[in-house]
Amino acid sequence: MTETDLTVRFLPATWRRDLDLFMAERAPGMNAYMLSRARLSSVARMHALSDAELAAMGLARRDIPAFVMEDILPG
Numbered sequence: 494m495t496e497t498d499l500t501v502r503f504l505p506a507t508w509r510r511d512l513d514l515f516m517a518e519r520a521p522g523m524n525a526y527m528l529s530r531a532r533l534s535s536v537a538r539m540h541a542l543s544d545a546e547l548a549a550m551g552l553a554r555r556d557i558p559a560f561v562m563e564d565i566l567p568g
Contacts, residue, residue, distance in 0.1 A: 508540045508557075515558035519566045528565065535561045 512533075516525035529536075539547070539557045547553060552560055559566075 505540065505554075508536065511555070512536055512558050515562070519559075519562070528562070532561050 512529055513525075516529050520528060536557060539552075539561065540554070544554065547557075
């Protein structure tokens with residue numbers, strides 16, 4: 494039988510709140526639900542990265558929503 498190296502990471506409880514706040518600040522009047530829903534998997538994958546992995550990309554955890562949405566909601 495083959496052994497599999499399994500790593501489980503749980504996302505911080507605040508990740509969804511942070512995304513909702515970002516969308517409320519940057520996309521008022523837009524359908525933020527539809528915009529953010531399409532990107533939820535990207536946000537979740539990035540939140541699963543370690544702080545060191547994010548730093549290697551030049552990002553902090555608070556930068557994730559802006560990074561994921563930068564093509565539709567530029568700075």
